[in-house]
Amino acid sequence: MGRSPCCSKEGLNRGAWTALEDKILTSYIKAHGEGKWRNLPKRAGTQFPFIFFPCFPLFPLFLEHTPSGLKRCGKSCRLRWLNYLRPDIKRGNISHDEEELIIRLHNLLGNRWSLIAGRLPGRTDNEIKNYWNTNLGKKARAQTQTQSSSPDNSGLKKISSEPQTTEPSNSQPTLETKAIRTKATRCTKLLYPLLQRSEEVEPNHTLTPQDQPELQDEWNQNEVLDVISRQKADFLTFGSNDHVQTSITGEEQYCLQPFEIEEMFVDWTKNPCPEEDNNATLGLDSLEFFLNDEDWPSQEIPCFTGNEN
DNA sequence: AACAACCGCAACCGCCATGTG
DNA sequence: GCACATGGCGGTTGCGGTTGT
Structure with missing residues (x-):
């Protein structure tokens, strides 16, 4: 029926x-x-x-x-x-800053237009989707083509599941480049958001929800993604509960932001290998395309699966 | 001027997640 | 636990305007 x-x-x-x-x-x-x-x-x-x-x-x-x-x-x-x-809607005239943010968020989130729109006050998912399809999508495709024809192509889009057959051309560390996949859950749930001011907490002090229960709802998923997309975070830390913490130092605030992730790429030439207990701290430069399904290799590859049940 | 091709965008469609009884 | 209602989302369509020939 x-x-x-x-x-x-x-x-x-x-x-x-x-x-x-x-x-x-x-x-x-x-x-x-x-x-x-x-x-x-x-x-x-x-x-x-x-x-x-x-x-x-x-x-x-x-x-x-x-x-x-x-x-x-x-x-x-x-x-x-x-x-x-809706009275609070902005229409047309998408600024250069907005355009840049859309591109970054799209790299991060893929076609999750409502999430992207959530970071652009007054913009609707439909408008951003249309704008992407008519303007940015073409630009992005053209950029990808020129990048793929360029010999100097760094970044995770290059990560391949094929075994590397060529020797490194320079004296960079020779860690094998590979991708990891966390336990796949949609990136829509926040585990326990925390926010602390730098003057109130020691850097790298790991907070628990019990430390400051009144601040648990202060941050939301979109803000976390925004922080990452703008590369304001200093590093990400794999926890043992299928979540990632972002730590932001410098400027005026410090925070830990655990949240669930769907799946990610990590370029291990830029990061230490994970500990056996699945903890690892990752440089943001290696996570540029995490959460982006399009970049996920179709072939089966060695996976880091986070916390197995 | 007339027509075709193209483009932008509002609206529609179908699917999925969540809420409710 | 199930069925159904509802809201939300992303992909697609098609209309109307613009540009090219």
């Missing part, structure tokens, strides 16, 4: 929204708040005349689009509100 559709499509308007529909939806949400999208169209339409025409509530009946209920699917209403009508 299949799922029932989100709503019946019969008799509903489709395509571009009219100004009147926008008004109905906006005024309803301003009066009643967001949510309950499924029932919103019916309720919004029936209240419309009293909102806009308190002295002559039957006037809208003479309009071309008689609002006997907002004739839109609830999902469509939600999308229209979130992507277009």
Whole structure:
């Protein structure tokens, strides 16, 4: 038995929204708040005349689009509100800084547009997705092509699961380059966020949630990813519970930020090998593409699996 | 001027995760 | 534990505007 559709499509308007529909939806949400999208169209339409025409509530009946209920699917209403009508939305004119941040976050997160949008106030996931598809995606592809044709190609996109057959061309350490894979869980859950000011805590002191329970919710996943994407963190530390801690020193704050990770690459030419107990401290320069599925080799490779159950 | 090709973006669709009874 | 409702997300579509021929 299949799922029932989100709503019946019969008799509903489709395509571009009219100004009147926008008004109905906006005024309803301003009066009643967001949510309950499924029932919103019916309720919004029936209240419309009293909102806009308190002295002559039957006037809208003479309009071309008689609002006997907002004739839109609830999902469509939600999308229209979130992507277009919300008052705090910025539209167009994506700045150079925003563009750079999008590129960095996309390297880090892949096509997780809502996560990326969460780091750009006033921008919607749809706008960023469109912007990427029409502008940045082309740039990124062109850049990748020029990089792949360049002999000086450093970075994890080069990491190969094939055995290395050539000798290192210089006197760099000859640790074998390999990728590691943590136990794969989606990177959507924060284990126990902690935040400390530098004057309040010794650097490298490992905090526990019990140390400062009132600060547990101060940071969220997006902020952690932002810190990493801007390379503000000094290093990451593998813990023994399938999470990574970022430590940020310098500037005015120091924090430990454990969070779950999905999977990552590590270039071991730039890092010490993990201890047997699966603890390792990693330089950020080796983690540029972690969480990016596209860079994950298709072939089976030696994996570091974090904490096995 | 007319048409085709291209482009940007709003909107739609289907799937998945989560909440609820 | 199950079924269903709902919200959220990312991929895709198609319309309307712009540019090229």
